[in-house]
Amino acid sequence: MPEKQDLGAPPGARALLLDTASAIMREGDVIDISLSELSLRSGLNSALVKYYFGNKAGLLKALLDRDWEAIVTSVDALVAKDGWSPEAKLRRHILKVVDTFYEVPYLNRLTMRVIRESDDREARRIADCYLSPMYRAYESLIGDGVAAGVFRPTDPQLFYFTVTGAADRFFSARLVLKHCFDQDTLTEALRDRYREHTLDIIMAGILAR
Amino acid sequence: MPEKQDLGAPPGARALLLDTASAIMREGDVIDISLSELSLRSGLNSALVKYYFGNKAGLLKALLDRDWEAIVTSVDALVAKDGWSPEAKLRRHILKVVDTFYEVPYLNRLTMRVIRESDDREARRIADCYLSPMYRAYESLIGDGVAAGVFRPTDPQLFYFTVTGAADRFFSARLVLKHCFDQDTLTEALRDRYREHTLDIIMAGILAR
Numbered sequence: 001m002p003e004k005q006d007l008g009a010p011p012g013a014r015a016l017l018l019d020t021a022s023a024i025m026r027e028g029d030v031i032d033i034s035l036s037e038l039s040l041r042s043g044l045n046s047a048l049v050k051y052y053f054g055n056k057a058g059l060l061k062a063l064l065d066r067d068w069e070a071i072v073t074s075v076d077a078l079v080a081k082d083g084w085s086p087e088a089k090l091r092r093h094i095l096k097v098v099d100t101f102y103e104v105p106y107l108n109r110l111t112m113r114v115i116r117e118s119d120d121r122e123a124r125r126i127a128d129c130y131l132s133p134m135y136r137a138y139e140s141l142i143g144d145g146v147a148a149g150v151f152r153p154t155d156p157q158l159f160y161f162t163v164t165g166a167a168d169r170f171f172s173a174r175l176v177l178k179h180c181f182d183q184d185t186l187t188e189a190l191r192d193r194y195r196e197h198t199l200d201i202i203m204a205g206i207l208a209r
Numbered sequence: 210m211p212e213k214q215d216l217g218a219p220p221g222a223r224a225l226l227l228d229t230a231s232a233i234m235r236e237g238d239v240i241d242i243s244l245s246e247l248s249l250r251s252g253l254n255s256a257l258v259k260y261y262f263g264n265k266a267g268l269l270k271a272l273l274d275r276d277w278e279a280i281v282t283s284v285d286a287l288v289a290k291d292g293w294s295p296e297a298k299l300r301r302h303i304l305k306v307v308d309t310f311y312e313v314p315y316l317n318r319l320t321m322r323v324i325r326e327s328d329d330r331e332a333r334r335i336a337d338c339y340l341s342p343m344y345r346a347y348e349s350l351i352g353d354g355v356a357a358g359v360f361r362p363t364d365p366q367l368f369y370f371t372v373t374g375a376a377d378r379f380f381s382a383r384l385v386l387k388h389c390f391d392q393d394t395l396t397e398a399l400r401d402r403y404r405e406h407t408l409d410i411i412m413a414g415i416l417a418r
Contacts (some may be wrong), residue, residue, distance in 0.1 A: 012295050030327070116238070127388035152413070158406040161378035169374035175324050179336035197367040203360070205414030 003016070007045045014052045016042050018063050027105040029174055031060075031113055057117065064114050067104050075137045086145030087207070094139060094202055097167045098195040102186065108168050127187040135160060142206075151206045166198055210217070210360030216254045223261045225251050227272050233314040240269075241321055266326065267348060273323050276313050277339040284346045284400055296416070302350060303325075303411055306376045307404040311395065317377050360415045373408055 008200075011018075020042040024033045035056060039046035043070040053059040074096065078089055101107065115123045145151035170186060177190075179181040219225075231249040233242045248255035264270040283305065283385060287298055310316065322341075324332045347365040354360035379395060386392040386399075 043347070053260070074231035082360070111386055115388060119259070123388045127385075131385055131388070152409075154410070155406055158403055159410070161403070162375045162407060162410055166371045166374040169370035175321055176336075176340055179324060179332045179340070193364070194367055197364055198371060200361075201368070201371055201411070201414035203414075205410035205412075209418065 001097050007051060009044070009048055013044055013048055017048060017052065020065050021059060021063050022067070022099060022104060022106075025063075025110070026104065029105075031109045033059075034078060052198065054085070061114055061122075062127070064107075064110055065129075067107050068111075068126075071100060072130055072133045075134065078139050079140050086141065086148055086150050087203075090141055090151075090206070091147065091203060092200060094163060094167075094193055095201050097163055098170070098191065098198055100169045100186075101167045102191045105168075105170055105174075105186070108164070114125050145206075150208060152208050154206055162205075163206070166202065170194065216256050216260060218257055218260070221255055222253055226253060226258060226261065226268070227275050230268060230272050231276070231313065231315075234272075234319070235313065238314075238329075240315050240318045241269075269319065270323055270331075273316075273335070274338075276316050277320075277335075279304055280309060281339055281342045281383070284343065288346050288349050295350065295359050297358055299360075299415070300352055300408060300412060303372060303408050304387065304404055306372055307379070307400065307407055308358045309398045310376045311397075313378055314318075314377075314383075316397075317373070354415075359417060361417050363415055371414075374412060375411065379403065 006169055015036065020038055021033050022036060024041065025031055033056070035046045035049055036043075036058075037050065048173055049056065049059055060074075066172050075093065078093055080082075081089065084092075111126070118126065135157055138160045142151060142156040142159055146153055170191070174186050177186070225245065229247055230242050233246060233250065234240055242265070244258055247253075247258065247268075258265065258268055262271050284302065287293075287305075290298065293301075297354055308338045320335070324335055327335065346365060347369045351360060351363055351365040351368055355362055379400070383395050386395070
């Protein structure tokens with residue numbers, strides 16, 4: 001294998017490849033990318049993909065890791081915050097989920113694809129590192145609020161499906177907007193409207209009366 | 210083109226091909242099918258796919274039409290029901306959405322795939338025949354309840370994303386269940402729990418207090 005210097009890798013080349021792959025998936029509404037497009041848009045030699053990630057599957061996995069690590073870190077920090085009420089934590093979390101899907105609308109599809117194409121051991125790693133921590137965070141976020149009488153009794157696992165499912169609709173919204181409403185992009189204004197709407201419905205749905 | 214008799218087509222062969230394709234997608238958690246598997250499982254000559262649908266893309270489109278026509282017919286009938294309150298109609302609708310995604314968990318992914326692979330004219334047809342009628346039904350279902358003071362003011366388009374997004378999580382739930390909880394299938398018991406949960410959260414989310 002050549003040294004990365006020989007491939008003309010500038011500092012931050014690995015991160016730039018991931019950023020570019022993310023932008024391509026987001027803009028193109030796809031969970032696949034061509035290495036030639038990645039090379040063209042990043043201005044980097046496509047041999048660097050091989051150098052850093054082995055192959056395209058390795059690149060997809062690295063992007064999954066990048067995106068999920070940011071999410072799990074952020075959720076863990078929220079759960080650990082002192083002095084915040086369960087309601088305040090959940091409100092913040094829901095806002096963040098919508099923002100996250102706006103930034104990485106491909107994430108759910110990418111996760112399911114990588115799990116589907118992985119062997120059992122790798123699927124287990126993804127579940128253990130990313131999905132299970134999310135469930136534990138929900139057990140804590142929801143459990144604390146139920147215990148405090150602020151939330152109605154709610155199954156945290158099922159609630160996780162509700163929240164992420166509703167927020168994830170941003171992903172498929174783009175095609176629907178285009179063909180139903182002749183509106184071509186997911187704008188920040190629409191994201192903000194959807195964030196308020198989601199927060200409103202979900203909080204009213206879980207808060208004790 | 211040969212006559213369908215020459216291909217050994219029994220009565221109902223077209224419907225059987227669609228039923229079988231639906232079952233393969235549902236069980237395999239895929240939105241693609243191999244014609245050889247379709248032929249094997251249906252017991253029908255794979256030349257019948259060509260006879261009835263032209264090619265695989267035509268088969269996928271016919272399945273989309275079959276599934277969506279059932280949904281739109283059912284929603285239109287619900288909206289038109291006399292003597293039902295907006296709350297009763299919405300409750301019934303939400304139950305039905307969860308049941309539908311349990312039966313055809315591939316539908317959202319299939320719709321997005323077919324739209325993505327269609328020319329503008331065909332994408333417009335799908336939007337006009339299926340997506341737009343759903344939006345109009347939501348405008349009516351939600352608008353009537355808001356006008357009656359039973360529902361809080363709610364954007365029907367955004368609410369459509371919330372409901373279908375939350376219900377659609379059934380689709381991706383299967384892989385998550387398998388790798389996080391060692392539970393291999395979406396059971397009817399889980400569907401029933403998720404249906405109750407979804408109904409509970411969403412109705413509490415929209416009902417005026």
